[in-house]
Amino acid sequence: MSASGAERPLPLPDADTAPYWEAAARGELALQRCDGCDAWRFPPRPGCPRCGSLASRWERASGRGTVWSFVVVHGPVLPAFAERVPFAVVLVELDEDPRLRVVGNLPGVAPARVRIGMRVEACFETVADGVALPQWRSAE
Amino acid sequence: MSRASAAIVGIGHTAFARDLGQPERRTALAAIRAALDDAGLAPSDVDGLVRFDLETTSEVEVARNLGIPNLRFFAETGYGGGGGCAAVGLAAMAIATGRASVVVCWRARHRGSGGRPWAATGGRVGGDAQFSVPYGIVRPVDQIALLARRHMHEYGTTAEHFGAVAVACRKHASRNPHALMREPITLADHRASRFVCEPLRKLDCCLETDGGVAVVVTSRERARDLAQRPALVLAAAQGTGPEHYVMTSYHAPRPLATPSTWAARDLFAAAGVAPGDVDVAQIYDVFTPLVVFSLEEYGFCAAGEGGPFCEGGRIEWPDGALPVNTSGGGLSEAYLHGMNLVAEGVRQLRGASSSQVADAELCLVTSGAGVPTSALLLAAA
Numbered sequence: 001m002s003a004s005g006a007e008r009p010l011p012l013p014d015a016d017t018a019p020y021w022e023a024a025a026r027g028e029l030a031l032q033r034c035d036g037c038d039a040w041r042f043p044p045r046p047g048c049p050r051c052g053s054l055a056s057r058w059e060r061a062s063g064r065g066t067v068w069s070f071v072v073v074h075g076p077v078l079p080a081f082a083e084r085v086p087f088a089v090v091l092v093e094l095d096e097d098p099r100l101r102v103v104g105n106l107p108g109v110a111p112a113r114v115r116i117g118m119r120v121e122a123c124f125e126t127v128a129d130g131v132a133l134p135q136w137r138s139a140e
Numbered sequence: 141m142s143r144a145s146a147a148i149v150g151i152g153h154t155a156f157a158r159d160l161g162q163p164e165r166r167t168a169l170a171a172i173r174a175a176l177d178d179a180g181l182a183p184s185d186v187d188g189l190v191r192f193d194l195e196t197t198s199e200v201e202v203a204r205n206l207g208i209p210n211l212r213f214f215a216e217t218g219y220g221g222g223g224g225c226a227a228v229g230l231a232a233m234a235i236a237t238g239r240a241s242v243v244v245c246w247r248a249r250h251r252g253s254g255g256r257p258w259a260a261t262g263g264r265v266g267g268d269a270q271f272s273v274p275y276g277i278v279r280p281v282d283q284i285a286l287l288a289r290r291h292m293h294e295y296g297t298t299a300e301h302f303g304a305v306a307v308a309c310r311k312h313a314s315r316n317p318h319a320l321m322r323e324p325i326t327l328a329d330h331r332a333s334r335f336v337c338e339p340l341r342k343l344d345c346c347l348e349t350d351g352g353v354a355v356v357v358t359s360r361e362r363a364r365d366l367a368q369r370p371a372l373v374l375a376a377a378q379g380t381g382p383e384h385y386v387m388t389s390y391h392a393p394r395p396l397a398t399p400s401t402w403a404a405r406d407l408f409a410a411a412g413v414a415p416g417d418v419d420v421a422q423i424y425d426v427f428t429p430l431v432v433f434s435l436e437e438y439g440f441c442a443a444g445e446g447g448p449f450c451e452g453g454r455i456e457w458p459d460g461a462l463p464v465n466t467s468g469g470g471l472s473e474a475y476l477h478g479m480n481l482v483a484e485g486v487r488q489l490r491g492a493s494s495s496q497v498a499d500a501e502l503c504l505v506t507s508g509a510g511v512p513t514s515a516l517l518l519a520a521a
């Protein structure tokens with residue numbers, strides 16, 4: 001982080017979340033699946049909310065989804081976001097399961113064009129050396 | 141109402157200001173001192189304290205500065221603004237089980253002068269926030285706006301519905317000499333205020349306040365001999381719902397069902413009363429949409445009807461069907477993690493509010509809905 005605090009906050013992976021970010025750095029959207037009941041889950045965590053199993057695996061997801069909600073952020077914001085305002089943040093419901101809702105942005109899409117129900121697909125934004133954020137683009 | 145074994149017998153607060161110009165602990169001590177004076181009790185009568193997890197003044201610091209000789213019971217409630225009613229509920233449990241005889245709950249917070257907690261976010265972000273902060277969901281208003289937008293989409297809730305909450309709270313604050321913001325506002329003022337996070341505007345957001353509030357809880361028996369008309373703790377409840385993520389609970393089966401849904405169920409069942417029995421409500425209002433959500437979740441209207449419920453002065457004193465936040469709430473009196481809502485609930489049952497609901501006998505008080513939450517039903521003695 002720079003002394004001015006102007007650098008974008010980056011994820012700090014832990015043992016449970018690292019596979020998600022490692023996949024993103026490879027340009028893949030990967031999600032956890034329960035070994036006990038096969039349910040997909042997000043965010044990554046040690047246990048399954050449906051069956052309680054602590055065993056899971058990672059699988060590549062389709063990367064397709066629908067905008068479930070969105071906001072348009074105005075200031076005051078962190079210095080890292082100050083030059084972007086107003087910008088949209090979306091909550092995307094993934095095709096694999098309606099409980100899978102992922103926060104993201106739609107780089108290059110004007111906030112006024114974002115709407116609930118919009119079909120989107122995953123893309124990846126490199127934000128630092130070896131760090132990429134799963135992001136979204138219109139699939140319509 | 142016969143089952144209530146504890147009562148709130150004292151309330152106290154400091155001035156509410158943008159900057160009190162003193163350390164937070166002095167504010168905490170002053171609020172607690174005022175609540176004990178109100179009850180007609182001395183620090184030597186106190187044997188229990190319940191603090192918020194975010195409170196910076198410890199129980200032992202309170203005790204050693206006020207001359208409380210021994211704390212037989214001390215505990216803290218979690219999740220910031222979700223814990224205010226839980227604190228009173230814990231105090232009531234301690235009294236009901238004989239673990240303590242006089243318990244003080246308090247919240248002192250210098251958020252007006254102390255800066256915005258989210259502004260310290262930076263560098264690498266771990267935990268749950270790693271999936272939202274890098275995208276710009278940083279402030280509490282961003283987190284709740286995502287739910288507000290979805291509520292508008294699913295149910296046709298409008299910005300004017302949210303504005304009606306802000307207008308009602310300000311109307312009540314205009315009658316409260318202690319409120320921080322007392323200039324009445326209109327729906328047009330709400331509509332003209334700047335966006336902070338669309339769909340929410342500045343007037344959808346709570347105040348940035350320095351201040352402290354404390355309440356004193358004791359047994360119903362002891363309350364009979366004290367200075368004030370007691371407010372019985374008829375029921376208290378907590379709830380989380382499934383798969384909760386604090387402030388970013390987007391992953392549950394129904395994200396629009398906040399933890400209040402579960403707290404409400406237990407609260408009314410424990411009290412043996414129905415939402416229609418409630419005379420006045422103090423509903424946690426860090427952002428206006430949470431009042432809309434809570435009106436639905438506590439059963440005053442059906443899911444999706446919280447917006448229209450706020451129209452036409454229905455939540456305004458004196459003629460509304462359910463006056464809400466009669467001291468101005470977090471939107472216009474002070475934002476102190478809801479402890480001022482508890483105090484106002486007590487005032488209503490004493491007949492001492494600046495916007496007094498005639499013959500108020502039952503008051504709902506709720507805590508923060510975007511986090512693991514809690515709620516109280518208070519009844520006139």
Ligand SMILES: [Zn+2]
Pocket residue numbers: 034035036037038039048049050051052053
């Ligand atoms: Zn499972």
